[in-house]
Each structure stands twice: as C-alpha cells, then as structure tokens.
Amino acid sequence: MQQLIFGLANGSIYALMALSIGMVSSTTGIVNFAYASVVMMGAMVSWWLMVIYQFSYIPALFVAIAVSIVLNIVIYETCVKKLGNLLDNVGWIITLFGASIILDNIARMLFGTEPQAFPYLFGGKMVTFFGANIMLHELMMITIAVVIGVAYQTIIKKTRFGRAVRAVAFRPATSELMGIKSEKIILSCFAMAGAVAAIGGVLIAPITFASYTMTYSIGLKGFAAAVLGGFGNTKGAFIGGFLLGLIEAFISIFVPAGIKDSISFVIMIIVIIFLPGGIMSAKIFNRNWSAAEKV
Amino acid sequence: MLKVENLTIAYGKTEVVHHVSFDVKKGSVVTIAGANGAGKSTILNTIVGLHRPKEGSILYKGEDIARKAPDKLVYKGIRLVPEGRQIFPEHTVEENILLGAYVEKDAKKIRDRMDEMYDRFPRLKERRKQIGGTLSGGEQQMLAIARALMTGPDLLILDEPSLGLAPIIVKDVFKLLTEIKQTGVTIMLVEQMVDNALSISDYAYVLETGNIVFSGTKDEVKNSDDIVKAYLGNV
Numbered sequence: 001m002q003q004l005i006f007g008l009a010n011g012s013i014y015a016l017m018a019l020s021i022g023m024v025s026s027t028t029g030i031v032n033f034a035y036a037s038v039v040m041m042g043a044m045v046s047w048w049l050m051v052i053y054q055f056s057y058i059p060a061l062f063v064a065i066a067v068s069i070v071l072n073i074v075i076y077e078t079c080v081k082k083l084g085n086l087l088d089n090v091g092w093i094i095t096l097f098g099a100s101i102i103l104d105n106i107a108r109m110l111f112g113t114e115p116q117a118f119p120y121l122f123g124g125k126m127v128t129f130f131g132a133n134i135m136l137h138e139l140m141m142i143t144i145a146v147v148i149g150v151a152y153q154t155i156i157k158k159t160r161f162g163r164a165v166r167a168v169a170f171r172p173a174t175s176e177l178m179g180i181k182s183e184k185i186i187l188s189c190f191a192m193a194g195a196v197a198a199i200g201g202v203l204i205a206p207i208t209f210a211s212y213t214m215t216y217s218i219g220l221k222g223f224a225a226a227v228l229g230g231f232g233n234t235k236g237a238f239i240g241g242f243l244l245g246l247i248e249a250f251i252s253i254f255v256p257a258g259i260k261d262s263i264s265f266v267i268m269i270i271v272i273i274f275l276p277g278g279i280m281s282a283k284i285f286n287r288n289w290s291a292a293e294k295v
Numbered sequence: 296m297l298k299v300e301n302l303t304i305a306y307g308k309t310e311v312v313h314h315v316s317f318d319v320k321k322g323s324v325v326t327i328a329g330a331n332g333a334g335k336s337t338i339l340n341t342i343v344g345l346h347r348p349k350e351g352s353i354l355y356k357g358e359d360i361a362r363k364a365p366d367k368l369v370y371k372g373i374r375l376v377p378e379g380r381q382i383f384p385e386h387t388v389e390e391n392i393l394l395g396a397y398v399e400k401d402a403k404k405i406r407d408r409m410d411e412m413y414d415r416f417p418r419l420k421e422r423r424k425q426i427g428g429t430l431s432g433g434e435q436q437m438l439a440i441a442r443a444l445m446t447g448p449d450l451l452i453l454d455e456p457s458l459g460l461a462p463i464i465v466k467d468v469f470k471l472l473t474e475i476k477q478t479g480v481t482i483m484l485v486e487q488m489v490d491n492a493l494s495i496s497d498y499a500y501v502l503e504t505g506n507i508v509f510s511g512t513k514d515e516v517k518n519s520d521d522i523v524k525a526y527l528g529n530v
Binding site: 131156160163164166170173174175177178179180181 | 343344345364369370374377383384392394398442
C-alpha cells in the first residue's frame with residue numbers, strides 16, 4: 001500500500017510535468033526543452049522564500065507559480081517567437097536548450113550547489129490508511145494533480161478558450177480568420193504550462209530535495225512520461241505519468257535504488273520502439289477513431 | 296464597399312501580384328477568375344489580413360484596411376471562407392459554428408444566429424454532435440459558410456467554393472450564395488471554374504500572373520471570345 005501511494009504520488013508529479021510539456025507541444029508542436037529548468041526554478045524560488053524569508057508553504061507556492069509563468073513567457077518571447085515561422089526552422093531546439101542551461105546556471109549561482117531540504121505540506125503529518133503510514137503531503141500531491149488534470153480537460157473541452165486552443169493547434173491561420181489571436185492563445189498556453197511546472201516542482205521538492213540538478217533528475221522523467229502517454233496528448237500525459245510512477249515504485253522493491261532511474265528510460269525506449277505514438281496510440285484505445293480529413 | 300487600388304503583393308522578393316486595382320460595389324457579387332497561380336488566393340488573403348501588401352491600399356467602407364490584423368477585420372464585417380473549406384476536423388459541427396462566432400460576446404446573439412444557421416442548414420443540425428472531419432465535402436462547405444455567417448458579415452469572400460465538389464453540390468452552393476446575396480451581403484468570389492460563378496455575378500475580373508487582363512459585366516465576359524478561349528474554357 002505504501003509503495004502504491006508513493007508510486008501514485010511521484011507519478012502525479014510526472015503527470016503534471018508531462019501535462020506541462022503537452023500543453024505547449026499540442027498547440028505549437030514545440031517541445032519545450034527548457035521546461036525542466038522552469039520546474040527546478042519553481043522549486044528553488046519557493047525554497048528560498050520559505051527558508052530565507054520564512055514564507056509558509058502556500059504563499060511560497062503562489063510566488064513560485066508567478067515566477068514560472070513569467071519565466072515561460074520570457075522563454076517564449078525570446079527563444080521561440082523571434083525565430084518566426086516555426087514550420088520553417090527548428091532553431092527552437094537549440095535556443096530552448098540554451099535557455100535551460102542559462103537558467104540552471106543562474107540557479108546554481110543564486111542558490112548554491114547543495115541539495116536543500118524542503119519542507120512538507122502540513123509539516124510532514126502522517127495518516128494511517130489501510131494499515132499503511134502515509135504522508136498527507138503525498139495524498140495532496142495526488143489530489144492536486146488530479147484536480148489540475150480534470151480542470152484542464154474541462155477547460156479544453158467545454159469553454160470558448162478551450163475551443164480556441166484546439167483550433168489554433170490544428171489550423172493556426174484559419175483560426176485567425178475566426179478572429180482568434182493565435183499568438184495570444186499560444187502565449188497563454190506557455191503561461192499555463194509554466195504554472196503547472198511550478199506546482200510540480202514545489203510538490204516534489206520535499207521528496208527529492210531542491211537543487212539545480214532537479215532539471216535532469218526530475219525533468220527527464222517528465223519527458224519519459226510524456227513520451228509514454230504520447231507526445232502532445234494531454235490525457236495520455238496523465239496515464240504516462242501515473243504509470244511511470246507506479247512502475248518505478250514497484251520495481252524499486254526488486255532492484256537497487258541506483259538502477260531505478262534507468263528503468264524509466266528503458267521503458268521509454270521500449271515504448272518508442274513499439275508504440276511511437278505513445279500508449280494512447282495503441283489500437284484498443286482507438287476503436288472509433290475516424291478523423292480522416294476530407295479536403 | 297471594397298476598393299482595391301494599385302495593390303502589389305510579394306512573397307519575400309518575389310512579386311506575385313502587380314499593381315492590381317478593382318472595385319466591389321455594395322450588394323453585388325464580384326468574381327475574380329483566373330488559372331492556378333494567377334494570384335487570386337494571395338489577393339484574398341491580403342484583404343483579410345493574413346498577408347501584408349508591399350504597396351497599394353485596400354479601402355473598405357472608405358477606410359484603409361491594408362495592414363490590419365485578421366481579428367480586427369472580422370469585427371468590421373469581412374469574412375473569408377478559405378480555399379479547401381478548412382473546417383476544424385476534430386471539433387464537432389456545433390463547435391465549428393461556435394468558433395465562427397468567436398469574437399461575438401453576446402450569448403443571445405450567438406444562440407439566435409446558430410438557430411438561424413440550423414434553419415438554413417438542416418443537415419448541419421442533424422449532425423451537430425458529429426466531428427467535422429466526418430462530414431462529406433459538400434457538408435463541409437456548408438459548414439464553412441455557416442461558420443463565416445455567424446458574425447453577420449457585410450462582405451463575404453469565398454476562395455474557390457466549388458473546389459473538389461460534385462457538380463450537383465456546386466449548384467447547391469451557388470444557389471445558397473444567391474440566397475445570401477438577397478439578404479444584403481456583398482459577395483466576392485474567386486474561381487477557376489467560372490461558369491457557375493459568372494451566372495450569379497454582376498461583375499467579373501480576369502487575373503493572369505498577377506495582372507488584371509480583363510474586366511466587365513458577366514455578359515461582356517461571355518461575349519468576349521478571346522478572353523473566354525484564353526482563360527476560361529467553355530462558358
């Protein structure tokens with residue numbers, strides 16, 4: 001039971017990070033390679049506020065969200081928009097990697113290289129749940145991730161804004177003819193992705209400790225989860241995230257901790273080989289699929 | 296209504312439309328005919344703001360709109376039904392229609408217009424929960440037109456509305472355009488297959504490699520043997 005909750009809790013963060021990647025890539029086709037640094041920045045900024053300025057958890061979280069939103073918007077304006085037509089170039093691969101390296105090094109200079117202990121929500125209070133000791137923080141991680149996931153899907157499916165997001169993802173030029181400002185929609189997707197990245201970073205930091213290396217230790221898991229669920233598929237992101245978390249939790253019972261991390265990437269490679277479109281592209285999920293476009 | 300003067304459009308350094316001028320009078324139907332690559336779609340995309348002209352002016356109701364953003368022009372009442380319909384294939388029919396009214400804030404107006412569209416296009420009402428990609432070509436064209444009418448435009452521009460449709464459905468489309476004209480909407484058409492288009496037009500321009508080579512009423516076009524032979528096939 002403990003492993004199950006632990007797996008789901010970590011999985012929920014992988015899911016949030018995969019969602020953050022998916023929000024951007026589903027509307028623009030861009031893989032935001034700098035997103036992991038935004039996750040890390042969210043965690044580091046809130047650690048700094050909590051430890052140095054004695055903020056409590058929730059206000060620190062909100063400041064971190066604001067900082068990450070601004071960061072992601074700046075990343076979009078400087079690394080993506082300036083390149084012009086995205087169909088014509090792949091320069092964003094390099095600029096986004098560059099942004100990631102810059103952010104990591106800024107974090108190292110500002111916050112030092114030591115991994116820092118990060119406080120838990122509710123002061124690390126434990127509850128007993130089916131005979132297992134579980135930290136309230138872990139339950140909150142799962143709850144928050146599920147709430148964000150459901151909220152995002154509802155917004156995308158039901159609202160005027162969501163319709164516009166899907167329209168821009170499919171036909172940016174035609175969307176302009178509807179009077180949708182494609183630019184603004186893309187910018188708001190980057191902003192939302194930044195907020196989600198920060199929440200993920202702040203929630204997982206107590207478990208992994210906060211340091212500038214989170215970019216790689218945690219960030220890459222987000223990519224693994226995104227690939228697992230199918231890139232740009234925001235529902236798949238959740239399935240990929242939770243699956244990855246559970247697999248890791250149960251595998252860690254049998255293999256030494258050092259190898260645990262490599263497992264997620266072995267799984268990612270296997271999925272890419274056999275299901276290049278992610279788990280959600282498997283036939284059993286697509287029985288009624290008929291999007292053949294008639295032009 | 297729309298007065299295009301000395302319009303020059305370029306992609307990078309390549310000029311594709313050279314000093315073109317034409318006029319669309321209020322309440323009329325105007326066709327721009329011409330072969331592939333003549334610059335027809337480029338002109339339309341420039342009018343609706345997807346592309347910026349190199350030179351010249353586009354006057355709409357007396358105001359120069361040559362460098363305005365597409366959403367501003369939707370507010371002003373110009374709507375383009377793009378080439379190949381370009382409906383949103385993964386949105387439902389109803390969502391497609393709602394996207395057409397994206398700039399409209401008044402929920403009641405949206406509902407009234409949607410009812411109006413469903414009255415006019417019963418097929419779309421039947422299929423409103425279906426995703427757009429599953430519609431037939433003709434239904435997609437109806438959807439694209441319904442979507443454009445959702446903001447109650449004054450000037451409706453259509454880029455090759457007959458493209459890829461069966462002749463019998465093309466007849467329906469042009470019958471529909473005649474009905475739309477009767478409600479006071481000015482219509483501008485671009486076509487390669489001009490016989491149907493000319494039959495509902497008041498005035499026509501013939502475009503060849505970025506230049507207007509002929510203009511006149513539909514009878515003048517039909518009576519001009521050289522033009523018909525050179526550019527339009529059998530009319």
